[in-house]
Amino acid sequence: MLRRLTIRDFVIVDRLELDFAAGFGALTGETGAGKSILLDALGLALGGRAEAGVVRAGQERADIIAEFDLPQQGGLAAWLADEALEAEEGAVILRRVVDAGGRSRAWINGTAVTLAQLRAAGEWLADIHGQHAHHALLRAEAQRELLDACAGARAIATEVARCHREWQALANLRREAEADSANSARERELLAWQSKELEELAFDGSEWDELNAEHSRLAHAAGLMEGADETLAALGEGDYAVCAILRHLDGRVAELADIDPGLADVRELLSAAAIQADEALHALRRYRERLDLDPQRLAEVERRISTVMDTARKYRVVPEALPELMSQWRERLATLEARSDPARLEQAEAEAYGRFGAAAASLSALRRPAAEALSREITEAMQTLAMAGGRFDVALEPSQPSAHGAEIVEFRVAANPGQALRSLAKVASGGELSRIGLAIQVMTSRDSATPTLIFDEVDVGIGGRVAEIVGKLLARLGRERQVLCVTHLPQVAACADWQWRIAKVERGGQTLSEVTPLSSEERIEEIARMLGGVNITATTRDHAAEMLGQR
Template identity: 35%
Template sequence: MLQELAIKNFAIIHELRLEFENGMTVLTGETGAGKSIIIDAVGLLAGGRGSSEFIRHGETKCSLEGLFTIPKDSNVYSVLAEYDIEAEEQTLLLQRDIHTNGKNVCRVNGRLVTTAILRHIGENMIDIHGQNEHQELMRPEQHLSMLDQFSKKQIEPLSQKYLLAYQAYQEAKQAYDKWESSEQALAQRLDMLTFQVADIFSAELSIGEEESLMEEKNRLVNYQKIMNALSASYEALQGEEGAGLDLIGVAMTEIETIDEMDRKYKELSETITNSYFALQEVASDLHREMDQLAWDENRLNEIETRLELLTQMKRKYGSTIDEVLQYFEEISEELSQLENHEGHAEALAEKLATAEAEVMKTGQKLSQIRHKVATQLEKEILVQLKELYMEKVLFEIRFNNTPEVEKNIQAYHEAGVDQIEFYISANPGEPLKPLAKTASGGELSRIILAMKTIFSKNQGITSIIFDEVDTGVSGRVAQAIATKIHSVAIHSQVLCITHLPQVAAMADHHLFIAKVPVGNRTETTVVALDKPEKIEEIARMLSGTQITKLTLEHAKELLTLAEKEKK
């Protein structure tokens, strides 16, 4: 249940902290006082869509906090475990900040989470029913999800299995359709790939070849310059006149005569000796290079021709030879697939047939469960509607799928093969007609309340919020709705915004919402009413602005009757 709610800089609320009790709590007050704002705040804590428009004028952010207690057997624990969030002492703190730049910061027990995670947790704790549910009830495409919600534990596992099968079918169908619809393009692609594979293959490319050829070309183009440099270097080291090595040899011999006299001389001797032998080896390398160096004009032409071919390959197939070779591997694999077109098409067709069979098999099982659940829901709704003075009503859930429809894969969609619609006959002798076309506002309110009364027993939701779902009713129906809302509060905490005095009288707790001027601004205040104040507020709801002795007596009578009804 929602234990505490803290709101700061939200809409016209500057700062507000509320404590809630178990059972049924009503929120009343003049239109525009801020009742729905409080419900909006709870909705955002449950992961509802946030907007900077919620921020109080002149502020940079709004902050919301909700402290919840969770029963030991709640489904919330499995959701928290999924995200590795701990709930100490069966409590959960939800926090959400919305900034003017649109940034949302959400926390669960101090841990940062995304709004999607907050929504996943919130939808297992809080159920908000507002006037927009009238609109959902008027949309037949929403009826299937309502049926699934009624028996979620029974339907959801198979529904998830079906969804996976349907997604696999869609992928298989797209792959097969793409293959089938591009036969001509595939033939053209086959011709092009055949040419490209042959073209690259005949070039006999190898990694590093281009760099090696460039080095060889550089040597041939600069033959004379290289030969001159090698000859001069060799002559300087080991020529006939003034050879460098001979002179270093003299130095080596002379220094050896004194190398025992001082450690420094020894080091000099070693350095000169090492240098002498190193240069002697260099001279040998220079001589070898001169012997191997040769001018070959034909070889230069061959290299230039080969480099031109490599340039063409890069121009056509990649910016480097490595890329050309990688492209060659890719198109070779694709060519192999295209050349085995028939076998690949058969494999795709087989995969599609298997996926289609799985969709139909799972979808029909799901439909069978839904038919059983629909029969159960029909019976329970009729019982609830009779208690809401709709004892003559007929209610039916109609499925459009027949055995012929179930054999047609085109009839299957993400939620299965079923398409359902609620039918109703509110008056004896009248045929059943689509609910969306025949039900009045008051009838819709009672049907919604009947559903929520049934669902609250099965869903394990800790807090249920009714936002003016009693619209369009009065008199004894209003009293029946009040009793029904209170019965829901037996299984879950109920917060209820209402304008009906009968509903307010049935509440276990009563909060009065008002707007008050503070300086040049307007703020929302909330007051928990004691019994005398509750009598006065119900009297106001009965008569409007002017409260008379008679309306006060009527209010007392409503409260007395409500106490008897609750007992």
């Protein structure tokens, strides 16, 4: 569960440190007080999109830290270990900093991470349902993904999509081969001839630098020999050879240093110079012994360079690119040769289709019972959400094979008794969609392994008895998970295990958001405010106390 949320300079929040409890918690307050801002900050810590506008006016950066208990279930602990982000003392700490320019940085357990890593960790820790989430249910893609999540079929759905891409690629390859067999034969012949030419050239990209270095050395051999001989004479020959002089001076200063230790540093420098001069002399002698005029080898190198240059010009590339060009030709030739065998292409296509069919059948086998269970549960929930006699159905219609499997997923609803089931996108009114969407979110969240569930004003468009039922649904969910809900409805807030009031305050000439945990008596006042508005009467307070006592 979420233990603590620390927010610094985020929108209208200056500094907040919030400690969260288990169960169902309600966040209430006037419109615009900053209730959703808290959830936006948490969403940022979970890897949400960052914008420069989230930084409080006049500040350099916004800083959000969210501390969670490490879930015992799921794969987060193993994932953290694999990423070298192990949790300490059973806690997972996510941090996000956004500067005034919109750039952001992220950390997990004190280690800098990418946004993708932060988002991956966040998916194990919390699930946020926005106030307009039910509108997403009108999209076929969202309906299919929700069913696959309920069925535990996300992995096999990904495999189905991969198998479909593989099958289609091979089918396209076969069709192209059939339509262009003559051109393919000509291209194969040309590529084979060109590849053979480069193979015979046997040119390695690293050879080019070596050839040019050797050519430079051979072309300037006379000058190199003359310079080496001159340097050898200066270093090691005659009475005034540098090495001999340095050795003599080293010995002389050594004698002086025995008298005056203050010359020890000078003696050390001279000794090092003498040693280095001797090493240079020996190295130069070895170099000079290998150096010789070799007109024949020079001619060979020049011919090789000329051949490589001619070939590179022929194919309009730099010499270093010839090996890569040959690799591309071989790859293309292999593709064309594969196309030239229709029987093999058909077999490969059939095998790929078989793999796709098997994966799609496995996906269908997971979807069917999940669709039946979800249909039954949402239908039952509709009976208590002012849609008595209504029905909900997750239809699986057979379709042509696609990247999404062998069927189309469609949510259908009959909001009233006697009505035929029709597409959710076509028949649900705004209020009905809101209630059905909330039921779906609550039901599907119950099956999720995510320990913290967050609902941001998902109760918009409902009220009265339905609102009370929604509150009880969330309270029941709160017995299994940590549930946080931003709400304007007193019926929902009264069902919470604990409640915070969010309000705007003026401080230092600035408008800021303030969070106050409410006691039992303060909850009565807040529920009364939500019921009665500006003028709160004794009757309103009694009603609020009664609502809280009914939990």
